[in-house]
Amino acid sequence: MRQQLALALEERIDQLVRRKKPEEEKVIKKLDSLTKRKATLVKVLGKGKITTMERAKEQDHITYQIHLKYVIKQADFMYIEEEIEQRQARFFKNKLVDDQEIAIEYSKQEVNDPEFEEGSERITFIYDRLKAVQYAEKWWDDYNPAYEKFEVDCTNFISQCLHVGGAPMRGHPNRGKGWWYQNKNWSYSWSVANSLKTHLGSSTIGLRAQEVNDPRELKLGDVICYDFQGDGRFDHNTIVTGKDAAGEPLVNAHTYNSRMRYWAYEDSTAYTPNIQYKMYTIIDDS
Known part of the structure; x- marks a missing residue:
């Protein structure tokens, strides 16, 4: 049978x-x-x-x-x-x-957003973009057993890529502060799409980034955030792992596991005409 x-x-x-x-x-x-x-x-x-x-x-x-x-x-x-x-x-x-x-229910993510009480001590780091991309290529279709696996796993995956690239964790054990994963516990910004977007746009110490408007300005290892409904709450994150012939980003992602996908997600079942994007290039001390 x-x-x-x-x-x-x-x-x-x-x-x-x-x-x-x-x-x-x-x-x-x-x-x-x-x-x-x-x-x-x-x-x-x-x-x-x-x-x-x-x-x-x-x-x-x-x-x-x-x-x-x-x-x-x-x-x-x-x-x-x-x-x-x-x-x-x-x-x-x-x-x-x-x-x-099978439709993906991005709404199953937590709705908590991080608090921002930045200290004066800045954590210096060098972001190894190649290592971040290599990790994204290795695990795009699988799950690293060293980390929790989520039903909506996109942001958890991107956080792993960023950390392997050298981005420093901070804020433990307060889930509402910083960006971290430790002892099977994690911050909202580690696992929730909207929280990571907020953290990237606001953090001034540790993991931090600068928003850009042109996708061609993004480098390998940078992050794109997606608000499919255009309602102000971001649902999904991807990491840039390549560029096409026009210099546009190609990305890897989890939840709907994919690699070298055109960044705009126009072929996604989650896409709507109201989609909004936030694009962040990682800032380090190089």
């Missing part, structure tokens, strides 16, 4: 990889984004993996993931964008009756 379902699911994954339904909103968004960037989708590769399977009344409920690789050409530059798409499907007598992407 499981083998039959696996074969049926394999056929479905092949359909998704070859995008037999171009009317799907996500496909349209990605193709439109590529067209605006004067880029083309050369090839799509995909591999599926079943994560859970339950049977009830002759129906099989399956959650699975697809590791998608997009080969993209832009001018004379070619690169591979990757993402892990989480999906759920329902089969009746081994026939697919329903299949859809």
Whole structure:
């Protein structure tokens, strides 16, 4: 039975990889984004993996993931964008009756914001951008067991990248102050998207950053924050890990795990016309 379902699911994954339904909103968004960037989708590769399977009344409920690789050409530059798409499907007598992407609920994050009582002592550090990017490349599709894993894990992942790059922690044990992770406890700014955005824009000691308006000003290892609804509360964070042929950032992220993704997220199911961005370049003492 499981083998039959696996074969049926394999056929479905092949359909998704070859995008037999171009009317799907996500496909349209990605193709439109590529067209605006004067880029083309050369090839799509995909591999599926079943994560859970339950049977009830002759129906099989399956959650699975697809590791998608997009080969993209832009001018004379070619690169591979990757993402892990989480999906759920329902089969009746081994026939697919329903299949859809699992929506990400960014609202499940805590709503606490950090306090700001900056001291006079400034912590000096040198930010190793290469180490931060290497970490983002190593763990984009996995989770470092040294840290807690969150259902909405994007900010936790970015904080890990920043810390590996040399950004110093401070504020422990007050969760509302500074930016830190210690003994399976952490500050709001470590794990909550809006709190990290607020910290980056306000901190004057330890981890600190400067806001820029042009994405092309960002360097490798810098951070982009996303307010998908445009309601003033930021939902998501990414780290810059590359640049495209036009000098625009490509980013890695968790929650919807992805690498070398075009920074504007126009192909995301969370994207809305009201989206707002905050872009921060990390300031150190180099």
